[in-house]
Amino acid sequence: MASRREAPTIEASPDSPPSAELAGAGVKTPRWQLIAAYLACGIAWGTSFCVIRASIGPGAFPTIASAALRYGFSAVLVFLIILLRFAPWKRPSPSALFWVTIAGAFNAIGGCAVYMSEEKISGGLAAVLCATSPLLTVLIAALTGTEGIARKSLFGMLVAFLGVALVFHDRLMIAPDSAWAVVCALLASLFYACSNTTLKRHSPSLHPMVTSLILFSATSIVVAGIAAVFERKAVLWPVPIFPSLCLAYLVIVATVIATILFFFLLKRVRLDVVMTLVFVQPMVSLLIDAFFEHSVKLSVETYGGISLVALGVLLSVGMSQLARSRRAVTIENRVGAGRGD
Numbered sequence: 001m002a003s004r005r006e007a008p009t010i011e012a013s014p015d016s017p018p019s020a021e022l023a024g025a026g027v028k029t030p031r032w033q034l035i036a037a038y039l040a041c042g043i044a045w046g047t048s049f050c051v052i053r054a055s056i057g058p059g060a061f062p063t064i065a066s067a068a069l070r071y072g073f074s075a076v077l078v079f080l081i082i083l084l085r086f087a088p089w090k091r092p093s094p095s096a097l098f099w100v101t102i103a104g105a106f107n108a109i110g111g112c113a114v115y116m117s118e119e120k121i122s123g124g125l126a127a128v129l130c131a132t133s134p135l136l137t138v139l140i141a142a143l144t145g146t147e148g149i150a151r152k153s154l155f156g157m158l159v160a161f162l163g164v165a166l167v168f169h170d171r172l173m174i175a176p177d178s179a180w181a182v183v184c185a186l187l188a189s190l191f192y193a194c195s196n197t198t199l200k201r202h203s204p205s206l207h208p209m210v211t212s213l214i215l216f217s218a219t220s221i222v223v224a225g226i227a228a229v230f231e232r233k234a235v236l237w238p239v240p241i242f243p244s245l246c247l248a249y250l251v252i253v254a255t256v257i258a259t260i261l262f263f264f265l266l267k268r269v270r271l272d273v274v275m276t277l278v279f280v281q282p283m284v285s286l287l288i289d290a291f292f293e294h295s296v297k298l299s300v301e302t303y304g305g306i307s308l309v310a311l312g313v314l315l316s317v318g319m320s321q322l323a324r325s326r327r328a329v330t331i332e333n334r335v336g337a338g339r340g341d
Helices: 031-055 063-083 094-117 123-130 133-143 151-174 176-202 208-231 241-266 277-292 300-339
Strands: none
Touching: 031 094, 031 123, 031 241, 031 277, 063 094, 063 208, 063 241, 094 123, 094 176, 094 208, 123 151, 123 176, 123 277, 123 300, 133 176, 151 176, 151 300, 208 241, 277 300
């Protein structure tokens, strides 16, 4: 990667794409297109947590096998996009291939953990817990020397993890197996953070779709291996119709289309604006839970924990991005004043 300082990456969920540079910032695009792309990303990734629950379980796909199918079909679809020359191909170096593959392995473990967690907890709760991934990314980046950490970020982490502790305590009191699901969601957040940091530290100068192809391919292979060794469940035949539609939605909309739209936004919108997608996803998932989720009931303590997690992410991520944006505006004004603009 080039020696200049990179912009921070975003990935708050299993559907968020690998990091990309803000090449092409300032491209003139109609506002309605930007708003439409932003809303589409938020809705696609927010609904994905709830759709996962509908695609697994009795009468649907085996849990880990469903994740393997999702990432495998996503890799095939991205390959077709590149093959049809909708995206350029650049042969990755051995080093680039190695590190993106490692990131894919981390992503695979995170994906398995998310799918396992949603066997016992709602999609909305899983989305909130996975929203801590940016906090862990900041922490891991600081520990590895990739990027510094601000005091606001540390305080936000403490608030968020206090909320996680409340959620875990409530789930433990209600049902121990749902407490284990909370642990799985947090493990997913941790491994997604490891994947993000690996991509940020060693990400090659490849086209985003090429990076996505390598990432999704590595993820699908690792997840398929985990399913073959530990799950050992055959996919139902004929395949169930509704879970198959859910799987198709996760592949086409929540993974591939949302990835393309995300990179579209990165090239045209300030990073602090794109970063707010971290807050949109859990809100969309919780809204869907309120209307359609009847098998998992959340208590006042859990909702209190959810609020603290959201506040912690806002303090740590949102305020940091706002501060960066203000500093950039200040510098730009000073430069303009120096030029006599």
